[in-house]
Amino acid sequence: MNQTFENDERIDDLIVDYLSHQCTVGDERELQAWLALSEGNRRYFIEIQDIWNSSGIDDKSFFNKDAAYRRFKERIVWAQRAEKRQNYHHISILLRVAVAVLVFVTGSLSYYAINSYLIQHNTKQYAIYVPYGAKTRVVLPDHSVVWLNAGSTLQYGQNFGQKSRQVALVGEGYFEIAHNPAMPFTVKANEASIRDLGTKFDVKAYPEDSHLSVTLLRGSIQLTTIYHPEHPLLLKPNELAVIDKRNKGIEIKRVDASEAAAWTEGKIVFDEEYFGQIIRRLERDYNVVIDIRDPQLYHLRFYGDFSQAQSIQEILNVMTANKEFHYTMAQNHITIYQ
Structure with missing residues (x-):
């Protein structure tokens, strides 16, 4: 040559x-x-x-x-x-996936x-972006594993793992952190900061959502918010912290934490969620636009356990079985009405 x-x-x-x-x-x-x-x-x-x-x-x-x-x-x-x-x-x-991986x-x-x-x-920063309708798994230089959900971005510096382990998340990420007591792992997520030594947890921090949530599956994490930086919280396994961006309050709940990571296995689980939250999730998962014509529908709550192998029509058909709402679909645009 x-x-x-x-x-x-x-x-x-x-x-x-x-x-x-x-x-x-x-x-x-x-x-x-x-x-x-x-x-x-x-x-x-x-x-x-x-x-x-x-x-x-x-x-x-x-x-x-x-x-x-x-x-x-x-x-x-x-x-x-x-x-x-x-x-x-x-x-x-x-x-934009990091060379350092x-x-x-x-x-x-x-x-x-x-x-x-x-x-x-x-460049000094690496960024991994996942579009709507997709998910991805990333192995970081320290061997930590991150699953990124649809519409999410993960950023970290080129020196990650050398003197510190810090990433920034927009959207939803499930983290399995490699144990390193000498170098804690920190996730910056809009209104909150999550610090841990080696554990499994899920962070949902979409900018358009009114709440930010952190669910701990294993180990322990320290949660600090921009609203109360002087009062960090320690989460235990199977605890969910919900931060309300509107009133700046924090609520801690006992949950089945495995459901928070179900999306990494291709599952869609609703546990008494408001319809408005479900709609935003379906938009991301299926890369569709959903228009709700009747505002009162936002306050409906649903339970559900689906697979992403199912089409969005199959999911909506199950949800409409009780006739609380109806829908029409044209290409990737869905209109929901009473």
Whole structure:
């Protein structure tokens, strides 16, 4: 291959081999030489790495290169289509997944050198955005696992895990935190801050919602709000903290905390929830717009246990069985009325 590296297919093959840990020493040197040629090459590598990470190819116990490559190519096509629809200049704007996620699978000095080099030249903040109708699972550099629900964003700095572990969440995230007593993990979520050492918890902090909630499944966490920063709260397993943004109050409830994480398993569970809250959730999960014509319907409460494998029509048909409301649907727009 000549030094101008004009064969784009060859470069893509090198990057895929590198990301799948199947590069030879010669291939790694070739890739490093290509990265050293220009900032544009390094940006392209980061974009492809973003796509690779967001494809969910993280099973290190068994790796099928052909299957992974197919998924990788499919994600590139998806990203390019989305890029064209939104008129964005970079795929990475749509799929900004941290380069640092790959540090935990480093297998060679040359791999670590490339990764460190890219971190130094990348932006200071990484952001992972999940659009409506989707969910994703992210493994952070400290081995903590985060599930992000539809319409959510997770941000963290390039030095995450070196001196501190802090992330910012908008939307909903389920966290399984790697234990590290010397370096607590902190989630900043609009009106609240959650600090823990190693545990499992769910945070729901959508800006448009009137309440912010934190549910603890295991371990212990310290919850601090901007309304009462001098009075942090300690949550115990199976406790739910609900922060009312309007009156700045906090309510602690005993709950079955496993229901808070049910969405990570593709379940949709309503436990005496107001119809207005359910509607916002269905909009995010199914990427639809729901218009409620009669305001009094917002105050209805429902119980329900559904699967996301079900269509939104199936869910609404069950909910309308008692005739408390009716609905019409045209493409992705749903109108609900009495």
